[in-house]
Amino acid sequence: MTAAIELRGVRKEFPGGAVAVDDVSLTVGAGSVFGVVGHSGAGKSTLLRLVNGLEEPTAGSVLLDGQDLAALGERRLRPVRRDIGMIFQQFNLFRSRTVLGNVTYPLRLAGLDRAAARARAEETLDFVGLAGHGKRYPEQLSGGQRQRVGIARALATRPKVLLCDEATSALDPQTTGEVLALLRRVNRELGVTILLITHEMEVVRTLCDRVAVMEDGRVVESGEVYEVFARPAHPTTAAFVRSALHGEPDxxxxxxxxxxxxxxxxxxxxxxxxxxxxxxxxxxxxxxxxxxxxxxxxxxxxxxxxxxxxxxxxxxxxxxxxxxxxxxxxxxxxxxxx
Ligand SMILES: Nc1ncnc2c1ncn2[C@@H]1O[C@H](COP(=O)(O)OP(=O)(O)OP(=O)(O)O)[C@@H](O)[C@H]1O
Ligand SMILES: [Mg+2]
CATH class of the missing domain: 3.30.70.260 (ACT domain)
Structure with a gap:
């Protein structure tokens, strides 16, 4: 399986000395769904920011489709970035733009003319189940609908990779289930590789192929999801698994x-x-x-x-x-x- 994303011994130390990511190596296969779980402060968001090039590693390398991000200049980095979509816990929509305006925004940046951007945006809104909602504003939508707009905006440019930072953490359980079902379609029907971070093992259980558990900037355990759930080796992993399964009572x-x-x-x-x-x-x-x-x-x-x-x-x-x-x-x- 080719690697869509590969981290090799990646470290991120911030000025002042905080080490957010410490010697992390992981491989996300093309077309797979990879989950990273960890408690608050484990370094998950920093990891995603290293993958989309918003942060530069202090040591080690980040490869997308086999290309080392650090070796690309700003000019060659741009098209690589366009291959990455991202969604967030708080949706991060433009409040002053309509749903359609939010989704056409990245398309116009990518150089599509008004009509082409509009056509692509409507097609994408249809895919996420929001056909006919284009004229509404984010504040007129439910949380689940807002995240669907977020997903449509991230997918409009047809990226190969979708990064999800706690994409369902602000949603109730039923809405979470709907958004996870949509993300599964994004993976299966569009073939988009998904790297998601979450503190909810339930998200990993329903969506991911592989999982890595992070603690204090390090990956303490990783593997195929069933294997990790059935035989967690690290105490932190075991605690996460217990949150999603009925284990032995104690x-x-x-x-x-x-x-x-x-x-x-x-x-x-x-x-x-x-x-x-x-x-x-x-x-x-x-x-x-x-x-x-x-x-x-x-x-x-x-x-x-x-x-x-x-x-x-x-x-x-x-x-x-x-x-x-x-x-x-x-x-x-x-x-x-x-
Ligand atoms: N720009 C920064 N400057 C200094 N320290 C930072 C910066 N960004 C993150 N950190 C530190 O790095 C560590 C990891 O932060 P990060 O946001 O990646 O964690 P997280 O796993 O995403 O947490 P959460 O679940 O709360 O979102 C934390 O200790 C944080 O304080
Ligand atoms: Mg975070």
């Missing part, structure tokens, strides 16, 4: 579950390819053990099931012990049964 929740449910609590992971749950039913039957489902859930991550369920097992001590031991066989231990 702390006060575990205390409450123990108080509420007599019997032994067992958490069984649901991981595609590790058939722990399939073993459960015969084990319970053979040992005459009953159960109550007390916590958990199974989500779909990139079309595959992932999650965990916590059961309260009821039966004779020896029978319950036999079930737990059966579940804790080596294959299951690998899958994380506790």
């Amino acid at each position: 702390g006060p929740l575990l205390e409450r579950l123990r108080a509420r449910h007599p019997g032994r609590l067992v958490t069984v992971p649901v991981v595609d390819g590790a058939a722990v749950l399939d073993d459960l039913s015969p084990l319970l039957r053979e040992n005459g053990v009953d159960f109550t489902l007390v916590h958990g859930g199974v989500a779909e991550v990139r079309g595959r099931p992932l999650g965990s369920v916590t059961l309260a097992l009821r039966g004779g001590d020896a029978a319950v012990e036999a079930v737990v031991r059966g579940l804790a066989a080596p294959a299951q231990r690998e899958a994380g049964v506790r």
